[in-house]
Amino acid sequence: MKSLTEYLVFDTERRFEFINITPEVDELVQKSGVREGLCLVNAMHITASVFINDDEKGLHGDFEDWLEELAPHDPISRYRHNRTGEDNGDAHLKRMIMGREVVVAITKGRLDFGPWEQIFYGEFDGRRRKRVLVKIIGE
Amino acid sequence: MKSLTEYLVFDTERRFEFINITPEVDELVQKSGVREGLCLVNAMHITASVFINDDEKGLHGDFEDWLEELAPHDPISRYRHNRTGEDNGDAHLKRMIMGREVVVAITKGRLDFGPWEQIFYGEFDGRRRKRVLVKIIGE
Amino acid sequence: MKSLTEYLVFDTERRFEFINITPEVDELVQKSGVREGLCLVNAMHITASVFINDDEKGLHGDFEDWLEELAPHDPISRYRHNRTGEDNGDAHLKRMIMGREVVVAITKGRLDFGPWEQIFYGEFDGRRRKRVLVKIIGE
Numbered sequence: 001m002k003s004l005t006e007y008l009v010f011d012t013e014r015r016f017e018f019i020n021i022t023p024e025v026d027e028l029v030q031k032s033g034v035r036e037g038l039c040l041v042n043a044m045h046i047t048a049s050v051f052i053n054d055d056e057k058g059l060h061g062d063f064e065d066w067l068e069e070l071a072p073h074d075p076i077s078r079y080r081h082n083r084t085g086e087d088n089g090d091a092h093l094k095r096m097i098m099g100r101e102v103v104v105a106i107t108k109g110r111l112d113f114g115p116w117e118q119i120f121y122g123e124f125d126g127r128r129r130k131r132v133l134v135k136i137i138g139e
Numbered sequence: 140m141k142s143l144t145e146y147l148v149f150d151t152e153r154r155f156e157f158i159n160i161t162p163e164v165d166e167l168v169q170k171s172g173v174r175e176g177l178c179l180v181n182a183m184h185i186t187a188s189v190f191i192n193d194d195e196k197g198l199h200g201d202f203e204d205w206l207e208e209l210a211p212h213d214p215i216s217r218y219r220h221n222r223t224g225e226d227n228g229d230a231h232l233k234r235m236i237m238g239r240e241v242v243v244a245i246t247k248g249r250l251d252f253g254p255w256e257q258i259f260y261g262e263f264d265g266r267r268r269k270r271v272l273v274k275i276i277g278e
Numbered sequence: 279m280k281s282l283t284e285y286l287v288f289d290t291e292r293r294f295e296f297i298n299i300t301p302e303v304d305e306l307v308q309k310s311g312v313r314e315g316l317c318l319v320n321a322m323h324i325t326a327s328v329f330i331n332d333d334e335k336g337l338h339g340d341f342e343d344w345l346e347e348l349a350p351h352d353p354i355s356r357y358r359h360n361r362t363g364e365d366n367g368d369a370h371l372k373r374m375i376m377g378r379e380v381v382v383a384i385t386k387g388r389l390d391f392g393p394w395e396q397i398f399y400g401e402f403d404g405r406r407r408k409r410v411l412v413k414i415i416g417e
Contacts, residue, residue: 192324193324195359198367242379253321
């Protein structure tokens with residue numbers, strides 16, 4: 001069994017941001033030499049997500065509006081978590097909707113994707129250094 | 140390490156539909172010859188889900204009502220994504236609630252399930268050909 | 279390839295409860311002898327979750343309020359599923375938000391976690407015996 005472990009680092013300018021990380025993950029799959037296996041990609045922080053959806057700006061705006069509706073950032077006092085001095089209670093909730101991780105099949109040495117699948121890093125409490133883990137296992 | 144890769148194809152009659160795919164996945168696990176391992180089952184399209192829950196018609200109706208409440212299909216103009224000419228903005232959101240994939244343990248050659256666990260394909264923008272990937276790895 | 283399969287058992291006092299299961303999972307990783315691999319942890323019941331987030335009591339209260347808002351327990355008659363004699367329709371929905379499973383990387387023999395990641399069992403219909411599956415594969 002082969003395996004590869006890598007950490008991607010992000011430090012976004014905005015609190016809320018989506019970044020397409022498919023090219024980086026694809027490159028790591030090729031670097032791993034794995035032909036048949038699984039690729040786990042997960043946020044290592046609990047106010048961020050890794051998810052798969054479409055790379056379309058309008059849709060990303062829809063996601064932002066929708067998450068803000070389901071778990072508003074304001075008022076800060078809305079969340080008991082913010083009594084600890086944080087202001088990111090909403091980000092912990094948003095991340096549950098969008099998910100922590102994706103597991104992608106590797107087939108014949110490539111990410112085995114449908115026509116529109118793209119992997120995104122979803123940041124809900126940015127402007128600080130955060131990491132994403134890529135773990136590949138297989139043969 | 141053994142592995143198996145198969146694609147299931149769906150073309151639903153309705154826009155919104157749930158299909159129990161447990162028998163198909165179970166058969167593939169047996170075909171793979173894997174006794175101990177992992178089975179990934181994921182939607183390959185970004186307006187569909189694979190999820191695990193109960194095979195109970197009332198509950199499926201509850202899911203449909205609830206998803207429609209959280210991410211209504213109408214009005215189409217509600218979603219920026221629909222300005223691209225699509226009418227499936229809601230389906231992209233619904234799929235985030237229900238999830239893209241499940242990873243199921245294989246133990247002694249079988250899906251290692253609790254008493255009520257069943258795998259479903261969840262379609263939110265049907266009436267077109269779509270695929271689900273089943274990837275099995277193990278020994 | 280090595281593998282390990284274990285079942286954790288829970289019987290909560292309250293209907294709604296979060297339990298930090300990180301120490302138990304960590305111990306199983308060490309027991310498995312796997313140095314590089316994947317660890318799947320999933321609820322075996324469809325009204326419960328396994329998820330990763332922060333071990334902070336205020337946040338857990340926020341999760342409870344928020345899930346109650348998104349999928350209220352009462353009135354029982356709100357859910358068609360409850361016509362079967364159950365009163366846990368809401369729990370099936372809450373579990374979809376929080377997720378069934380997590381997949382965690384194992385690196386150098388340990389759960390490869392960010393600074394605040396902790397694994398929780400999320401119970402939404404407790405006061406009965408339920409199980410969580412831990413499946414570890416790797417080398």
